[in-house]
Amino acid sequence: MESMIHKIHQQLVDKEFSCTQLVQEKLDQLKSNTHNSVNSLLEDSALALAKKVDAKIENGEEIGLLEGIPFGIKDVYLLQGTYTTASSDMLKKYKSPYTATSIQKLLDAGAIPIVKENCDAFGHGSSSENTIFGAVKNAVNPELVAGGSSGGSAVNVAKNWTVFSIGGDTGGSVRQPAGYNNIYGLKPTYGRISRYGLMAYASSTDCVSPFAQNLEDLRIVLNIMSGHDIQDQTTIDSETIEADVFDTKGVKDFTVGYYRNFVESDAIDPKIKVDFMAVLEQLKAKGIKVKELDFFDGETLVATYYTIAMAETASNLSRLDGTNYGSRIYDENLKESYAITRSEMFSEESKRRIVGGNQVLSQGHSDAIYLKALELRDEIIEHFAHDFKEVDVVLSPVTPNNPPKIGNSLKDPHAMYLSDAYTVGFSLGEVPTLTIPKGTATGIQITAAKSNEATIFKFANFLKESI
Template identity: 75%
Template sequence: MDSQIKKIHQQLVTKQISCTALVQEKLDLLKENTHNTVNSLLDKIALELAVKVDAKIANGEEIGLLEGIPFGIKDVYMVQGTYTTASSDLLKNYKSAYTATAIQKLLDAGAIPLVKENCDSFGHGSSSENTIFGAVKNALNTELVAGGSSGGSAVNVAKDYTVFSIGGDTGGSIRQPAGYNHIYGLKPTYGRISRYGLMAYASSTDCVGPLAKSIEDIRILLNVMSGKDIKDQTTITSTEIKEDSILNNGKVKTIGYFKNFVNNTSIDPKIKADFLATLEKIKEQGITIKELDFFDSDTLVSTYYTLAMAETASNLSRLDGTNYGNRIEGDNLKDTYAITRSENFSEESKRRIVGGNQVLSQGFSDEIYLKALALRDQISDNFDKDFKEVDIILSPVTPNTPPKIGDSLKDPLAMYLSDAYTVGFSLGQLPTLTVPQGTSTGLQITAAKNQEQTLLKFANFLKETI
């Protein structure tokens, strides 16, 4: 199977390349890049670790599969001693006091961190324009957005500035930019990977996940990062996925798709045509295609954003400049809080905080917030029913191609609607993988909870079929 990780590992072991030279090459590419993917370089740390890997190889010591592999980190993860800004004015000078569990597992495996990557501030956005470091530019066309909120992470992988990157997905923030930049991006089952050390956006849907150029690299990274964590009580036990277990498609017999996604008036005609053509190719392989009913896109987006805004209003209430962050003094404490938050949060973050506080306020919580919670339960029940009938749900990643930089900022509602095909799976806490085939923004493969093996197996089948 294709794997950049395995290829580079072999080159290191056989001394075709040195780890120091590899890391320096990637750092140079990141410094020179004009896609605005970099918030801060971890060059000192990276080169120190690379020297140690080279020393081990020179001494004839065995190195692990991830040892010496350069990677990127979305700038919402704590890495001790590094700037963790969330692409915001509020935290632009904040340094992490500890390291996120998922990142620590990669460091323990010997992977080398190169860069903290540009993203929408606090994950608030679907275009990676809502950032103090300037809009991230699409890897394929610099006039277009990179997608968000993990835009910098997706572009770095697509441009080979990093071998892989770790993004964060709340409502599509790994899957959508992966689709826009033609790479693989996985949102695992909620709780499979610890969220400890990831800045919280919406705690009930936040997921840690990898972006890479191959299915095999996604499998390797998923195995390394998965597992229970005493620091995150939502984590679950999971079994390792073996390479040979995803090489054939024996178990996938029935594929489902949501007819209202395809019949939506807002879907790009070319994306619709390509998606339907993909279904026909799958059908030709003897797999049954089943049409499924689901909630309409407006209901999914409204439910997701009601809950996400409520949770982010609660989570970001701690950021007031008192314990950390860029404090701006006012005439009194209350004034200081107000000025600090109004001056340091972006317009989009303030929009979500105000919206979240509104739906949680007296007189609105019963009418709006509790209704959204009930709808989330109905969405989960719908998925439970669907996965009794199908093995996989296939869908477009987005209804449209990436917009030009600047267009999303003019129309926040259009930005929210770009998440129409991703947020439902987040509400259901299901594993979902973007693959760079089928439509111009890829395809989205979804399986039942904890069925990542089935997901990766079918992704390999698609790669060979379409």
Template identity: 75%
Template sequence: MESQIQQIHQQLVDKKISCVDLIQEKLNALKENTHNTVNALLSEFALEKAINVDAKIANGETIGLLEGIPFGVKDVYMLQGTYATASSDLLKNYKSPYTATAIQKLLNAGAIPIVKENCDSFGHGSSSENTIFGAVKNAVNPELVGGGSSGGSAVNVAKDYTVFSIGGDTGGSVRQPAGYNNVYGLKPTYGRISRYGLMAYASSTDCVGPLAKSVEDIRIVLNAMSGKDTKDQTTYTSEVIEESSILNATNIKTIGYFKNFIESEAIDAQIKEDFLASIEKIKAKGIQVKELDFFKSDILVSTYYTLAMAETASNLSRLDGTNYGDRIDDKDLKESYAITRSEKFSEETKRRIVGGNQVLSQGFSDEIYLKGLALRDAISENFEKDFEAVDIILSPVTPSTPPKIGDSLKDPLAMYLSDAYTVGFSLGQLPTLTVPQGTQTGLQVTAAKNNDELVLKFANFLKDTI
């Protein structure tokens, strides 16, 4: 698909559409949608911005490529003056006192946020069912989950309610819902985009990530959000990725895939068959394909959740109803803390906090948490060796197809295992992109650290290959 951003930009410049009409059309569609993707519409804010864009065009002023383009924001980002609920009961009345760096950069470029999007509460889930706003329904089949935790963001893009959306990816929360809804979803290299203003889940793997319907739109939005930020010391200066640079993939000679991912008993037979068929089509283009050995998927999942739960227990300790969120008063301060967190957190969030506190507790931290840290280092070293042998790693996004709404809530372990093919790349802090091709839930394209351009380049190559 051609770039929607470029297409709409040209229509605005040529005065074939007005920005106000465009924004109103998207707002109306969001208001009427039945997929539970909306936590809050930003109607007044968005229309005010649209009026300004139309005025600039009427005055003959030049507008930027993103100016007037409507986008969605996962409801874990700060946008000053708007609700930032994290789809949780605890923060359902909380308003952002400031704006996240990534969102501010899009505002500076003239893009217009129109909706705060439904997600798993605090990013805790793989289905967008752990939310006070009702389960997000899949864009293709509303009986199935929308994926998570950025389910609302993925569905809004798939249904054309937004031109692009900004999700958050900790262990696959952009890539998996992108695969479930047949859109592109990028987890950039850790640190390429500032996390300032993103509610922390697991700080060592949290990434800001765009979802869109084309590689070109992913590139445009990635460039707009990237860069060093003094408010986030993990960020670094990155070069702009030019459109021309991702159109030629001749420098990609070798790709690899993890043999144990494909030979796993957990993988759906059709996903396996489709993945191997995609590999054959790539071989037919003259690219060498290598089988790689990697950690077993259950080791990846247990390592990721050990570290992620520990970090979320620490990050959410500030949410006690005193400084943030709704408070339930009881007989004393200690009981007020306890009942507030017990009543206001979702079952999944409480499960992760309890697990994290267990991992960090005396007598367990050396045995479990420190071992998890050592495994993460080993995983990163393994990736470094792999990328000495191949340019790109290709993998399925998920081992199975989207479950029916309600099934994941009955079996949390199955939900964790659905992340088996995404969490390893998060632990390695690598750039990885879901492309809506190759299997029912897409393919995952991964490159070495800071090689985001190569990921987009290969994704473009795949458009005409499979």
């Protein structure tokens, strides 16, 4: 199984280059990049950590698999002593007082963070254009969006400026940019990785999610970050995914499902539909059973997701009033100071989501809108429980369309929301989902039942080798 992590580890052990040389090379690439993928470089701390790895190697000490491996962090994760801006004016001068659990686990394994990465402010967007650092440019075609909200993280991995990066997936914010930039992006089962130290967007769907150029690197990073955390009561215990998961023996006995209404939607690009259906035909030709399934329509999924997500982000961001966190604009009294601070410091998209969230939570609307969305979410979870009794995995397009040109999404927020039609349902259902750069121009999603990441990895490797 190909792996950048294994390859670099061996090169470090064999002294083909030093860890300091490796980290400096990546930093130089990030400094000169023109894709707006960088919010801040962690140069001093990264080089200091690299020197420690070099010293261990020189002394003949054994180093761990992740020791000395440079990685990137979406700028919504706390890393003690670094700026954590969430790509926003509100927090552009905020320094982290502690480190997120997921990032700390990587640090404990010896990985070296080298960059805080550009993203939609507070995760509010599907294009990585809603940011004070400038729109992130697609790694394949810089005239197009990188996808969002974790666009900077995706681009850095796609351009090989980081070996892997940690994004955050709330409604598709890792899977969609992975598809747009032709790399792998995994949204794990909700609760598999602690959210402690991740700035909350929608707490009930936020997932710590890695990007990589291959499946083995995803497996390694996922195993390191997984596990119960006393700081996050939603975390669950999970089994280690062993390297033999990539043995494709038995895959031909799988039953593969797909959602009919996804491919029959008027919103899907004809080429993406043709390419996706061709993948299903290839599977049938290999003797794999393919089963057509019914699901909620895309507009219902998007409406349900955004109702819940906006309500939760309105609540989560109420703490950002300039008093305890972030920047503050003073006015004639405390109330006006709150008002002008939030009005000036939040982006238009963030304000749209906060206002929408407060609206659906307000008296007279919560019963008809918010509680209805919660009921639909329960139905979605039950639907998945039923489907995964009949199929082993579900395949779906990642997006209904190709990435738009930079600027177009900002003109039409509704179209931007609808671009999430094929990702948000899996977020609401709390199930693990992986984007692989195969099949269609924006990849294919592979989904399995809760805590069945191993099944996804096995089938993903089969697809990688077969189509």
